Structure formats: structure tokens, C-alpha cells
Amino acid sequence: MRPTLQTVADAVGVSRSTVSNAYSRPDQLSPQLRKKILRTAKKLGYAGPDPMGRSLRRGRAGAIAVLLAPTVSYAFTDPYAVQFMKGLAETAERRETGVLLVPLKDDDEDALATVQSASVDGFCVYCVPGWFRAIKAAWARGLPIVNSSYEGEDDADAMFVGIDEAAATRALGQHLIALGHRHVAVIGTQLDSGQLAGPVTLETPDHLESYVSRERLRGFRDAFAEAGVVWSEIVTINAAGNSRPEGEQAAAYALDRTPRPTAVVGLSDVLALGVLDALGKRGLRAGHDVSVAGFDDIPDAASHQLTTVRQSATERGRVAAELLLDPPSDPASRHVVLPAELIVRASTGPA
Amino acid sequence: MRPTLQTVADAVGVSRSTVSNAYSRPDQLSPQLRKKILRTAKKLGYAGPDPMGRSLRRGRAGAIAVLLAPTVSYAFTDPYAVQFMKGLAETAERRETGVLLVPLKDDDEDALATVQSASVDGFCVYCVPGWFRAIKAAWARGLPIVNSSYEGEDDADAMFVGIDEAAATRALGQHLIALGHRHVAVIGTQLDSGQLAGPVTLETPDHLESYVSRERLRGFRDAFAEAGVVWSEIVTINAAGNSRPEGEQAAAYALDRTPRPTAVVGLSDVLALGVLDALGKRGLRAGHDVSVAGFDDIPDAASHQLTTVRQSATERGRVAAELLLDPPSDPASRHVVLPAELIVRASTGPA
DNA sequence: CCGATGTACTGTATCGATCCAGAACTGGAT
DNA sequence: ATCCAGTTCTGGATCGATACAGTACATCGG
Numbered sequence: 049m050r051p052t053l054q055t056v057a058d059a060v061g062v063s064r065s066t067v068s069n070a071y072s073r074p075d076q077l078s079p080q081l082r083k084k085i086l087r088t089a090k091k092l093g094y095a096g097p098d099p100m101g102r103s104l105r106r107g108r109a110g111a112i113a114v115l116l117a118p119t120v121s122y123a124f125t126d127p128y129a130v131q132f133m134k135g136l137a138e139t140a141e142r143r144e145t146g147v148l149l150v151p152l153k154d155d156d157e158d159a160l161a162t163v164q165s166a167s168v169d170g171f172c173v174y175c176v177p178g179w180f181r182a183i184k185a186a187w188a189r190g191l192p193i194v195n196s197s198y199e200g201e202d203d204a205d206a207m208f209v210g211i212d213e214a215a216a217t218r219a220l221g222q223h224l225i226a227l228g229h230r231h232v233a234v235i236g237t238q239l240d241s242g243q244l245a246g247p248v249t250l251e252t253p254d255h256l257e258s259y260v261s262r263e264r265l266r267g268f269r270d271a272f273a274e275a276g277v278v279w280s281e282i283v284t285i286n287a288a289g290n291s292r293p294e295g296e297q298a299a300a301y302a303l304d305r306t307p308r309p310t311a312v313v314g315l316s317d318v319l320a321l322g323v324l325d326a327l328g329k330r331g332l333r334a335g336h337d338v339s340v341a342g343f344d345d346i347p348d349a350a351s352h353q354l355t356t357v358r359q360s361a362t363e364r365g366r367v368a369a370e371l372l373l374d375p376p377s378d379p380a381s382r383h384v385v386l387p388a389e390l391i392v393r394a395s396t397g398p399a
Numbered sequence: 400m401r402p403t404l405q406t407v408a409d410a411v412g413v414s415r416s417t418v419s420n421a422y423s424r425p426d427q428l429s430p431q432l433r434k435k436i437l438r439t440a441k442k443l444g445y446a447g448p449d450p451m452g453r454s455l456r457r458g459r460a461g462a463i464a465v466l467l468a469p470t471v472s473y474a475f476t477d478p479y480a481v482q483f484m485k486g487l488a489e490t491a492e493r494r495e496t497g498v499l500l501v502p503l504k505d506d507d508e509d510a511l512a513t514v515q516s517a518s519v520d521g522f523c524v525y526c527v528p529g530w531f532r533a534i535k536a537a538w539a540r541g542l543p544i545v546n547s548s549y550e551g552e553d554d555a556d557a558m559f560v561g562i563d564e565a566a567a568t569r570a571l572g573q574h575l576i577a578l579g580h581r582h583v584a585v586i587g588t589q590l591d592s593g594q595l596a597g598p599v600t601l602e603t604p605d606h607l608e609s610y611v612s613r614e615r616l617r618g619f620r621d622a623f624a625e626a627g628v629v630w631s632e633i634v635t636i637n638a639a640g641n642s643r644p645e646g647e648q649a650a651a652y653a654l655d656r657t658p659r660p661t662a663v664v665g666l667s668d669v670l671a672l673g674v675l676d677a678l679g680k681r682g683l684r685a686g687h688d689v690s691v692a693g694f695d696d697i698p699d700a701a702s703h704q705l706t707t708v709r710q711s712a713t714e715r716g717r718v719a720a721e722l723l724l725d726p727p728s729d730p731a732s733r734h735v736v737l738p739a740e741l742i743v744r745a746s747t748g749p750a
Numbered sequence: 751c752c753g754a755t756g757t758a759c760t761g762t763a764t765c766g767a768t769c770c771a772g773a774a775c776t777g778g779a780t
Numbered sequence: 781a782t783c784c785a786g787t788t789c790t791g792g793a794t795c796g797a798t799a800c801a802g803t804a805c806a807t808c809g810g
Contacts, residue, residue, distance in 0.1 A: 068766095096515050098765090164446070165461055448798090
């Protein structure tokens with residue numbers, strides 16, 4: 049049988065509590081006794097207080113969960129997500145807290161069960177659609193939740209960290225307008241209920257399910273509206289997924305149109321890099337023949353001279369972790385809007 | 400105060416156990432009573448059995464830990480690691496088990512504390528040097544441990560999943576020999592104690608700390624030895640890290656030598672892709688002017704026509720998770736050697 | 751009407767650790 | 781010797797849930 053505090057206590061001839069103190073509150077007992085306890089513990093093969101017993105008693109699990117949809121691999125594949133996770137994990141580590149990955153493959157019973165039975169002190173919702181039942185289940189746990197996928201319209205208690213998506217794309221739109229672009233295409237994911245790549249017709253972006261896509265498109269609409277370009281003139285193209293090849297595939301639907309748009313915007317840098325690939329294959333030069341812009345400023349963006357909107361993913365992850373680890377009571381500081389900055393590089397030029 | 404099983408039991412007028420059964424063993428009570436219980440639970444704001452209490456009682460945490468060094472971001476950055484994590488996470492998910500990331504930034508007290516206090520049912524050691532004290536701490540927990548970073552010479556209880564590294568590189572070496580290559584360079588990481596990029600002189604690969612690098616170099620040595628090329632004729636170059644730019648940087652030390660090696664091998668595909676970048680910048684063609692080969696067969700390898708050794712990272716992750724979730728008692732099946740296969744593509748050609 | 755079988759539920763012990771009130775001891779001042 | 785403050789240690793209560801033995805009651809065949 050595995051040794052417990054009691055086993056060690058009996059062996060040394062002291063009480064359970066004293067052994068506990070030897071590990072967790074060294075100032076509560078004499079150094080000699082402590083040494084003796086640790087020595088016998090080692091001899092008995094006792095490796096220190098069991099985390100589960102401790103968690104139960106302390107009411108603290110020592111971990112935070114990250115809800116990911118639809119697959120874990122997304123979190124490991126998208127460069128922006130990677131940076132986010134990095135910021136989150138590093139902050140958690142500093143607070144001696146683990147990070148539990150909870151992939152929500154489907155919004156099914158299994159997923160609910162996983163959320164309900166995760167030993168964690170809080171949930172971070174990242175790139176999960178707001179309507180997932182698993183999110184409701186997380187709420188039901190009564191633990192702190194910070195949201196970074198969509199603006200929590202539903203619950204006043206929700207914590208949020210992100211950027212002003214619409215303002216960011218508005219700035220990008222204004223940049224393109226200033227360069228004289230009037231005929232533009234936008235490539236994004238989840239613009240359509242289906243997974244198919246290709247042009248989509250949206251009467252308005254206002255009803256899109258994906259928060260990020262919706263807000264970013266709204267920003268574009270507003271920027272171009274100011275310049276007299278109405279929404280219906282903006283070409284919107286759905287990409288099958290957020291990857292470079294899928295961006296390239298979607299870009300074909302923009303570049304092979306006549307007349308060709310003078311600017312193509314990817315709603316993420318990964319998609320925009322795909323657009324650059326498509327340009328390359330057609331012998332077109334970014335910034336001259338067609339302007340290209342992205343979103344996020346991932347590491348590869350700079351080396352490809354991609355104009356983009358910079359938002360710090362690690363910072364976002366860091367803030368998310370801090371909000372979870374001690375949630376401020378002040379409502380204002382529970383809603384963190386990080387700065388975003390337009391970075392102009394060579395991939396955009398005059399129309 | 401947060402409601403518990405008891406609260407609900409009192410409200411309904413049944414025993415704690417029955418409420419527990421309502422959640423965990425629905426077949427043990429009548430559907431009507433169950434419905435009534437769940438209804439009052441909801442009314443009281445009880446969200447279901449507390450995971451910590453359950454873990455303690457069941458003796459199962461419902462999570463497995465992945466030990467990562469030196470940073471989490473490595474796991475999220477290296478394509479091979481990403482695939483590994485994917486396989487692991489997917490398998491864990493199917494078994495209703497979470498994946499806890501435990502970054503071991505340094506081998507310090509904090510790291511030890513994290514390992515000691517993680518509520519998990521097992522540890523997976525991935526890309527962590529074997530001498531880390533945190534690994535000893537994990538061992539001390541008495542939980543199943545599966546190792547995928549290095550061959551566990553130390554402990555007979557160790558589980559392992561991986562490939563026969565030496566045999567795999569031997570096959571790659573033989574391929575190059577058959578093509579007539581006699582003058583080759585190998586680029587790898589951790590070939591040197593320092594982090595500096597550049598050529599290193601190793602009397603023999605046998606004493607390298609990094610298990611993977613050591614075994615792979617041994618395979619090369621043996622393959623070329625059979626063809627009469629002695630170890631000292633093989634150029635070994637250290638890359639500062641496992642990334643494409645760092646591979647490119649290291650490649651310069653091979654390509655700018657005179658005489659130029661006829662083949663350059665990257666000990667990972669990421670490094671090999673960097674070699675291809677370096678070739679491109681010099682106007683050299685892979686497979687004609689210089690042969691290039693890699694290791695792993697990451698997704699990008701195929702699109703770049705890279706000759707490589709294929710090993711399935713997801714499979715490796717899957718097996719790791721399965722070993723952890725129910726460790727076989729039979730010693731033979733605790734040591735899983737997965738197949739690796741040489742994939743010949745256009746990046747290698749006659750010398 | 752008796753004993754056998756089965757269902758539905760209860761009560762208690764247990765998991766391993768931490769908290770806390772207080773006991774026992776220590777040493778120094780009075 | 782007495783008192784007191786401080787330190788060191790103890791034992792019981794507690795965290796929230798689950799396992800399991802055991803009870804009450806209904807059903808059923810003979």
C-alpha cells in the first residue's frame with residue numbers, strides 16, 4: 049500500500065499534522081524534527097503530500113483549463129494560438145499552476161462530462177463558438193471564466209480579454225482607402241455555415257456566428273462606407289480553414305476574378321501568407337500588382353513584408369491567465385481591451 | 400456556501416449516496432427519483448459532483464501530465480511535437496482524460512514543486528533531458544511514466560515509445576551511399592554543450608547528452624563506415640535551435656565550405672527545410688547540386704520534395720497515452736518501438 | 751404462507767490532507 | 781515556586797465524494 053501522511057506519522061511517532069507541517073509549513077516545527085520526518089518519509093517511499101487530498105482540502109486545484117475547439121491540433125497549429133498558449137502557460141507557471149488542455153471535438157455529452165469533471169480553478173475559452181453547450185457547463189461550475197473568443201454579451205460576470213476587432217480592421221481599411229483601393233476582397237474563415245471554400249454573399253456581416261470574423265468585417269464595412277464604397281462591392285471569400293494552403297486556395301477565387309481586386313485582405317496572417325503564395329504562382333507582385341494585408345503580425349509576417357494589424361498574442365494569454373488566477377471584483381478591470389496597431393509593410397501599395 | 404451532494408440530499412429528502420448515484424450510476428435508482436434529484440440540484444445551483452472530491456475517492460485524477468522542456472512554446476512550435484501532442488490529446492480525450500502541460504523552464508525547485516503537486520495519473524516525458532531532477536521527482540510519485548525523449552537506461556520500470564533511431568538513420572545513410580555520396584554534412588541540435596551555431600568536432604557521437612542526436616549520428620557513422628567513410632570525414636554542424644532559420648544558418652557552414660559536401664542531412668525536417676532555404680539563396684538545386692535529407696516527414700516535407708525518414712508522430716503520441724492510461728504488466732509491451740520508413744523524394748539524387 | 755429473488759435506497763467507512771483550538775512543553779522573568 | 785509568553789506538537793473536525801454492506805419492501809413461485 050502506498051504510504052500516506054499517517055504512515056509516516058506513525059513511523060516517526062508524531063501526529064499527522066506535524067508531518068503535514070514538515071512539508072507545507074516548515075516554520076511550524078523544529079528543524080531537527082523536520083529533518084527526521086523527511087528522512088523517514090524518504091525511507092518509506094513517501095513522495096510528499098498527495099495533490100488530490102490537498103486540492104480537496106484547500107479548495108484549489110492548481111490548474112486552469114483551456115477550452116479548445118474543434119481540435120487540440122488547432123491550438124498547436126495556428127501560430128497566433130501558439131503564442132497565446134505560450135503567454136498563458138508562462139504566466140500560469142509563475143503562479144505554480146498547470147494548464148489543462150480540454151479539446152472540445154464536438155459539442156456532445158463527452159465534452160460536457162470532461163468540462164464538468166476537470167479539476168481546475170478556472171476556464172479560459174479560446175476559439176470556441178459562443179453557443180457551445182460546453183461553455184454553459186463551464187459557467188455552471190461557478191468558476192472564473194475568461195473569454196477570448198467572443199465578446200461575452202450573455203453574462204455580465206464574464207471576463208474578457210481581446211482587442212477592439214472592429215476598430216483594428218477599420219484602421220486597416222482606412223490605410224487601403226488612403227492608398228486608393230476601392231475594389232477589395234476579404235478572405236476569412238467561418239464566413240459561411242459550410243466548410244466550403246469560395247465566394248460568399250453576405251447581406252451584412254452583422255449576423256455572422258463567428259465573433260471575430262463578424263467584428264472584423266464590420267470594421268471593413270464601416271471604413272469603406274466612409275469612402276463611399278458600399279458593402280455589396282466588397283468581395284467576401286470563405287476559406288475552408290485557417291491555414292496557408294487554404295488561404296491560397298481561397299485567394300484563387302479573388303485573384304482569378306475580372307476585374308481583379310486591387311487589394312486582398314486575409315482576416316489572419318496565415319491566410320494572408322496563403323494569398324502571397326497565390327500571387328507568387330501567378331507571377332504577381334504584392335504591393336505592386338495587388339496589395340495584401342493580414343491580421344495578427346505573427347513572426348512570419350515580418351519576413352514576408354506583410355502589412356498587418358499587430359496584436360500581442362502572448363500578452364493576451366498572459367492577461368487571460370492573470371484574470372483567471374485572481375479575478376478582479378471591479379467590473380471595469382474584468383474586461384481588458386488590449387491595443388492593436390497597424391503595421392505597414394511593403395505588401396501594400398498604391399492601387 | 401456552495402451546495403454539495405449533502406445539500407441536495409437534504410433538500411430532496413434522500414441520502415447523499417442516492418444523489419451521487421443520480422449522477423454517476425443512473426441505473427441504481429428509479430428514473431422518477433433521479434429526475435426529481437436533478438431538478439432540485441439545478442434549483443439549488445448544484446453543478447454536479449465536485450471533481451476534486453471524486454478524484455480523491457476514486458484514486459484517479461482524470462488527467463495525464465506532459466513534461467516539456469525548456470518551454471511550452473517548443474511543444475507548440477515544432478511541427479513534429481505538435482503532431483505528437485495531437486495524438487496524445489486525442490487518445491486522452493477518448494478516454495475522458497485531460498492533458499496537463501507542465502513546462503519545465505528550469506530544473507529548479509519550482510519545477511519540482513509543480514511536478515510533485517500535479518493532480519495526474521501519469522507522466523509523459525517528452526523532449527526533456529534525462530538528467531532533469533524533475534524527472535526523478537516524477538518517478539518518486541510512483542505513477543506510470545512513459546518516456547519518449549530518451550531510452551530509459553536507468554530504470555527497468557520505465558515505459559518507452561519511440562523508433563529505432565540508429566537503424567533509421569542507417570537506412571538514410573545507406574541511401575546516400577548508394578547514390579554515391581561520400582562527402583556529407585549533418586546538421587543537428589544539441590551537438591554541442593553550448594548554444595552556438597557552427598561546426599563541431601566530435602571524436603565520436605557516443606557521448607552526446609542528447610539521446611536522439613546521439614543515436615541518429617551513430618546510425619550515420621555505422622552506415623558510412625560500411626562504405627569506408629570514417630567518422631572524422633563526416634562534417635557535423637550544430638544548429639542553435641530546431642527552427643527553419645536556424646537550420647538555414649547552420650547550413651551556411653556546410654555549403655560555404657570547400658570542397659562543398661555533396662549531401663547535407665538535417666536531423667529534423669525543420670532543419671532540412673532550412674537547408675533548402677540556404678540552397679535557394681545560393682542558386683543551388685536540391686537533388687542536383689546538393690542532396691538534402693531530413694527526418695520525421697512533417698507535413699511540409701512532402702510539398703518540398705524532401706527525402707526523409709517517416710515516423711508517425713501522432714501514432715507515437717497515441718501509444719504514449721495508451722501506455723499511460725493502462726500500463727501493461729508484461730515488460731516487453733512496455734517498450735514500444737514504432738516503425739520508421741525511408742521516404743525517397745526529389746531532394747536527393749546522384750552525387 | 752413461506753422462503754427466494756430482486757430492486758431501491760440508506761448509513762457508515764474511507765480516501766489523504768489541512769485547519770484549528772488547545773495541550774504540553776520550554777525558558778525566562780518575577 | 782509561580783506566572784507568562786512563545787514555541788512545538790496533537791487530535792478531532794472537515795473538505796466532497798464514492799464504495800459497499802446492509803436494510804426495507806415488493807414480487808413471485810411453490
